[in-house]
Amino acid sequence: MNVLRLIFYALLVRPFLIVFLGLNTRNLDRLKIRDGAHLIAANHNSHLDAMVLMSLFKLKDIHRVKLVAAKDYFCRNALSTWFSLNIIGIVPIDRKGESDDPLKPVMKALEDGYTVVIFPEGSRGEPEKRQPLKYGITKILEAKPEITITPVFMHGLGKALPRGEGLFVPFICEINVGEELSWAGERSQLISSLEAVFDALEQEMEPKEWL
Amino acid sequence: MPDFSISNPIHASIIAIFGLLLVSSIIVFFIRRKDEKDEHKELADRVKSWWFMITIFSLAILTSPVVSVIFFGLISFLAFKEFISIIPLRRADRSVLFWAYLTIPLQYVLVYMGWYGLFIVFIPVWVFFLLPFRLIISGQTDGFLKSVTAISWGLMITVFAISHAAMLMKFPATEASIAGGVGLIMFMAILNQGNDVAQYVWGKLFGKHKILPKISPKKTWEGFMGGALTTMIGAAILAPFLTPFSFIFSLLAGLMIACAGFIGDVTFSALKRDLKIKDAGSLIPGHGGILDRIDSLSLTAPLFFHLVRFFYY
Structure with a gap:
C-alpha cells in the first residue's frame, strides 16, 4: 500500500501542484519528521490544503504522515473510504457526534508514532478568512503533553479553489512554516499562542488579499 | 530527432553554449573555493539553474516542432500564473482568469498551425474586447478598470509577446539560411x-x-x-x-x-x-x-x- 501511496503523491499530486499551482515556500526546513509523534497545525481554506501539506514532506517521509479529515466527507462509500485511508492517508474523525470520543483515531495515530496534520479551525470557513481556532487540538495536547506542534500557514489555495466553487483557477500559493510550539499546560494559552504564530507567519509573507 | 552533428549550425551552437556553461561553472568553482564567507552562493545557484534551463531549452528545440510549441506555451502559462499571483485582483475576477488561461492553448495552436493572420489579432483584438465583457457579466463594477487593464496587460506580455518567439519557427529555411x-x-x-x-x-x-x-x-x-x-x-x-x-x-x-x-x-x-x-x-x-x-x-x-x-x- 505504501508503494501505491508513494506513486499517488510522486507521480500525480506533486506534478499537478507544481505545474498548476506552484508552491512558494518559506522556512521549509522547520517542517520535519520527529523521532516520535508530532503534530502539524495548519490553516484551512480549500480542498487542496491536505494535498499541498502532504507534498511539502520529502517522499521518503510520506508514509509517516497522516491527515486528520472529516469522516462524513472522505468516507462516503467503500471505495472512497479505501482510497482516503490507504492512499491519501487520512485519520477519519466523526463530526456528527455518533461516536463517544471523536478524537480516538487521532490519539491512536499519535501513539503509533505518526506525524499528524490537523486543521485547528475545523471546517473550512470563508476562503482566506481565518476562523477562530477550536479547542479540539488542546484536548489532544492535554492527553499527550509531550507532543510538539509545528504551525504551517498557507495562502492562495482559497483563491485557486475556494469552498463552494467548482472552478479551479491556477494561482501560486504561499506557505510559511513556524517554529515548534509545545504545550504549556493551559488550553486558552495554547490557542492564543497558535493564533499569534499564524498572525506572524501571515504577516511575514504579506499575502495578496482579494481587493 | 535528426542525427546530431557539428555541421548542423543549430547543433553546433548548442554545443558551444554548453561549452560556455562549462567554463562558467569552472570559474564559479574557483571563485567559491577562495571565498571563505560563501558570498557567491546565489551566483552558483544561478549557474546551476542555467544548466537546467539550457538542457530543457535544447531538448525542446531539437525534439520536434510540437514539443517546441508546447515548451513556449508552458513558459507563457507559468509566466501568466506568476503574474496574476503577484498583482492585486478581486474575487469576481476568478471566472475571467479562467478564460484568460484558456487563451494560452488557443494562441499556441495558432502558432502551430502557422495561421499568422489570426495569431496577430487573436489577443489584441478578440480577447481584448471579449474579456472585459466576461468581466461585466460577473456584475461587479468596483475596480473594473484595474482588473481589465491588469489582466489585458498580463496576457499581452506573457502570452502574446512570448508566442512570437515560437512563431519565429514558422520562417522557412532558405538558401541564405539553412x-x-x-x-x-x-x-x-x-x-x-x-x-x-x-x-x-x-x-x-x-x-x-x-x-x-x-x-x-x-x-x-x-x-x-x-x-x-x-x-x-x-x-x-x-x-x-x-x-x-x-x-x-x-x-x-x-x-x-x-x-x-x-x-x-x-x-x-x-x-x-x-x-x-x-x-x-x-x-x-x-x-x-x-x-x-x-x-x-x-x-x-x-x-x-x-x-x-x-x-x-
Missing part, C-alpha cells in the same frame, strides 16, 4: 539571455553611472553599453550560421536585442517595485521566478519577429 526558423529562435534566445548576463557582468566590473536609479539601482550605463557591445559582437559571429542576415543587419539586430532586453527588464523592475516585491516567484533558484528570467524577452520577441518578417520574409 537553419531557418529554429536558427532565428536560437539566435534571439542566445543573444537575449546572453545580453542579460553580459550587462550584469559589465555592470559588476565597471558599473558606476546609474541609468534609472529610481527603478533599477543596479543598472548602469557601463553595464548597458558593455552588454550592448558584447551582444552586437555575438550577433555578428552567430548571424552567418543561424540567420540570413547581412553583416550590417546583424549588428543592428544585436543592438535592437540589447535595447529591447533592457527596456523589458526595467519594465518588470518598475512593476515589481510598484508591488513592493523583489522577485516574481521562486521557481528558478538564483534567478527568482520565470517572469524574472523572461522579462527581457517579453519585448525582444515581438520586435525581433517583426524586424525579421519585414526585412527578410
